[in-house]
Amino acid sequence: MKHLLSLFALILILSSCGNEPKPETEPMAIAPKPIVKEYGFNTEEYEFVRDTVKSGDTFGTILDAHGVPAQTVFNITNSVKETFNPARIGIGRPYAILKSKDTSQTAQAFIYENDKVDYTVVNFSDSIGAYKGQKKLTVVEKEATGIINSSLSKTMEDSGLSVVLAYKMADVYAWTIDFLRLQEGDRFKVIYEEKYINDTIYAELGSVKAVYFEHRGEPFYAFNFKHDSIIGQREYYDEEANNLRRAFLKAPVQFSRISSRFNLKRRIKYYGYKLRPHRGTDYAASVGTPILATADGVVTKSEYRGGNGNYVKLRHNSTYETQYLHMKKRKVNVGQYVKQGDVIGWVGMTGNTGGPHVCYRFWKNGVQVDPLKQDLPSAEPLEEALRTEYFMHIDDLKRRLDALEFKEENTNIIAKL
Numbered sequence: 001m002k003h004l005l006s007l008f009a010l011i012l013i014l015s016s017c018g019n020e021p022k023p024e025t026e027p028m029a030i031a032p033k034p035i036v037k038e039y040g041f042n043t044e045e046y047e048f049v050r051d052t053v054k055s056g057d058t059f060g061t062i063l064d065a066h067g068v069p070a071q072t073v074f075n076i077t078n079s080v081k082e083t084f085n086p087a088r089i090g091i092g093r094p095y096a097i098l099k100s101k102d103t104s105q106t107a108q109a110f111i112y113e114n115d116k117v118d119y120t121v122v123n124f125s126d127s128i129g130a131y132k133g134q135k136k137l138t139v140v141e142k143e144a145t146g147i148i149n150s151s152l153s154k155t156m157e158d159s160g161l162s163v164v165l166a167y168k169m170a171d172v173y174a175w176t177i178d179f180l181r182l183q184e185g186d187r188f189k190v191i192y193e194e195k196y197i198n199d200t201i202y203a204e205l206g207s208v209k210a211v212y213f214e215h216r217g218e219p220f221y222a223f224n225f226k227h228d229s230i231i232g233q234r235e236y237y238d239e240e241a242n243n244l245r246r247a248f249l250k251a252p253v254q255f256s257r258i259s260s261r262f263n264l265k266r267r268i269k270y271y272g273y274k275l276r277p278h279r280g281t282d283y284a285a286s287v288g289t290p291i292l293a294t295a296d297g298v299v300t301k302s303e304y305r306g307g308n309g310n311y312v313k314l315r316h317n318s319t320y321e322t323q324y325l326h327m328k329k330r331k332v333n334v335g336q337y338v339k340q341g342d343v344i345g346w347v348g349m350t351g352n353t354g355g356p357h358v359c360y361r362f363w364k365n366g367v368q369v370d371p372l373k374q375d376l377p378s379a380e381p382l383e384e385a386l387r388t389e390y391f392m393h394i395d396d397l398k399r400r401l402d403a404l405e406f407k408e409e410n411t412n413i414i415a416k417l
């Protein structure tokens, strides 16, 4: 995967926009000093002693250094197991000890940062207790554009951020564009969110709100739309409210019947009941019936060969491929991009076949499987009742995407895959 991804480079041009905090414009009133809280504690009330876990440190030695009696450490260790495991503090992780501001300077709590965002508070001021918390995050909206090069970039470069963004976009288009086989010149525009701690420290990538992706010259819009009535994962729809996750067509030919199913244990009388596995699903139809691509993809094979006769093979994404045999005539060429439902050839009886049919073969990760038994993603269209709201939601996003310009010069390369 890494190797394949290294075949192309993503150039992201970053520019922040819109949602940055606005300068204060209201007239100044005599306001009381604002309460500043950190990890949920008032910074005025405690002394915060900050450090990071060093090699050789244990929870016990850290607390001991701050005057916490061994018996208390023992009691803490035994009573907060569910929430905090003292044995698992990691070297380099930041922590804070909260001390009282009086002369006794008694340690009252230990706060351990599990990661950039999550922390665990071990409180032992009166009774012992532990709980988890999360730093307050601010969301900043960002825009980026990019052009894909086919140059061989060997290294995964720079920040995890941009790599994650690339993966997120690949996920958005998992059923539309094969991200392992992007073309030189493919390009995109994206509006997404970044989350910051205290407005300044980058924490993580937020959601991808809208994307325009141009693949092999074809435009593909994607807009995230979440509604209470939509259960489950995030859904992306195009500018016409079609779901981006597309299921495969039920069959490659319309008005057909299955004449032979996928069967690895098939035995044929003609061959003396020898095991002759059938790795396809046969759809009988009259000669000349159009054969349809069951999903968007790229033609990887279009040829006449032996028992297959005239056949076409499509690659849909990094997981799925389909193959269509015994065609009378093929309509597509290798390298061509086809959309779901496009005619790729016509039913015939070329190759090894007893009657007119299309032998439909379905590949998952390079292995032929029964398409009728696959748990393929369903592509529920957006309900009629939500469409008005959806189009209102995407109106501004689409306008902004369309207004974004690809700027190859001034390129701020933040990611090379």
Ligand SMILES: [Zn+2]
Pocket: 260, 278, 280, 281, 282, 358, 359, 360
């Ligand atoms: Zn067959």
